[in-house]
Amino acid sequence: MSAQFMQYLLTGLTVGAIYALVALGFSIIFNASHVINFAQGEFVMIGGMATVSLTATGLPLLLAIPLAVAVAALVGLALEKFAVEPARGASVITLIIITIGASIFLRGLATLVWDKQLHPLKSFSGDAPIVFAGATVLPQSLWVLGVTLAIVLALSWFFGRTLLGKAMLATSHNRLAAQLVGINVRHVLFLSFGLSAALGAVAGILIAPIAFTSYDVGVMLGLKGFVAAVLGGLGSGVGAVVGGVVLGIAETMSAGYLSSAYKDAIALVIMLAVLFFMPSGLFGKRGGERV
């Protein structure tokens, strides 16, 4: 295996892990509410920007990160309470427009609270590159991969072993049945927005030392996370992770070997191909339409 290939693979894996976290956020909200939350990318932005401004006030990173995640989670909860909840039962396109309106609103708010500049965030543990199989890896990449892995494990424990996680899963399978066995589905919906906002914020914080952050960083990251979620099958947790990693690797490989100008278009072409030939994605539920 050439060193160049290895380099692309590692870079792709790092980017893919970020996409996977954003995609998980899309899937969790889609499962609970059948809403595609186009404001998901803004949580990524809020996480990164809030950490930057909190550390600038002299707060240690260890305190700034949980605070930033909490801020994003609160915004997520507010979004559900004030924008999604009042529009319950609206058509797909109405809900899409509402969440896009929310994302424009949040981006506008970010330019007021912060600014329109690019901001760097200091790496968690230095910038000395590590050489691995001929390729160089930044310590921050290891942080990205490690934290993503930890979150995926924690989520599978949460959905598989805890009562609240099982309640969320039940709601996604059948809302009415879940309600009948005593699950408070409105509560589940509310919490799912908080949880996926927190996931998005973590992604934004992890990537900020590598790729900088700014008020509009959520547009592209949100879109890529969305493609990853579709690729894996909307609503599937495993699918979101696999979709994110596959997308990240496919993107860096095609940028390296084919054309870097069309790097972003390749993600979308993959998505279109998946929708045409297997609309439910790699791991999605295959269901017929009820007449």
Add this chain to the structure above:
Amino acid sequence: MYSRLASPRVGGTAALAVVIALLPLGLSNSYFYEVAILVGLNAIVCVGLNLLIGYAGQISLGHAGFFGIGAYGSAILASRYGWPPLASMLTATLAAALLAFLIGRPILRLKGHYLAMATLAMGIIIYMVITTEDKLTGGPDGMSVVPLSIGGLALQNERVWYWVVGALLLAAVWLALNMIESPVGRALRALHGSEVGAEVVGIDAARHKVMVFVISAVFASMAGSLNAHFAGFITPGKVTFLHSIELATMVVFGGMASTFGAVVGAAVLTTLPQFLTVFKDYEMMVFGAVMMGTMIFLPRGVVPSLEKLFAGRRNAAAADTPAAESERGA
């Protein structure tokens, strides 16, 4: 005679014609004319998009892509290759129609969220091609476009443009309304209600969906070409995902399955940013809030909500004429 005037097809079109004819009385300078022309062009797109979203029930989040094909196709042929603008406009429109026809069948097999995603991807891919192929399109900086000329006569005056766009909007509305009341329109509404149900009664759902997709693409492409020649300059800003969303929002805001709603939606949302400039730094926030607020509080759109209010009052006044209501509800 009276009942014909009250129908949206005859009476509504006549009312729109009166509005278009009288509007210049209030347009005191060329800036107002410019805004009015942009409203007209967006309204043409929305009338077509409303056939797709409102009547056939198929979401598109990518129509700025077709707008872009019309704008850039015509701009490139006319400005870089010296084609006569009318010929380049027609060629660009044909290209948009062909793309819609080819992509229509696989894309319209998808439903709901999946259709939204696929059209979104299509629109963004068109945008990316336009920004990347900068030798032809000028890339992110855009390109200048020769003015529209018909038989050697160049159209440069805003007032002349106003009447051209006004006439085309009327034609678009008239076409759309005729289509809605034809068997095709009934077929579209049937497959909106239930695709399986429509197929059972013998409607070729796939063919009808592709047809309306192509028609909406043609409307968007035409408006795009006109916009490029009118402004004399085109940037990829008109082809962005956000512009697709704005177009869809205009349709939903005005009221789905209401042709005049699409026109009202285009008018309100095209002029809104002109007013929002007073908010300066808050502009973006206010625009997002307006988008959210109208969808939350008026999910059916402005025109149907007003119609319902009006119909409710009229019914209360004359409860013995249920025929009018059943005609409208069809």
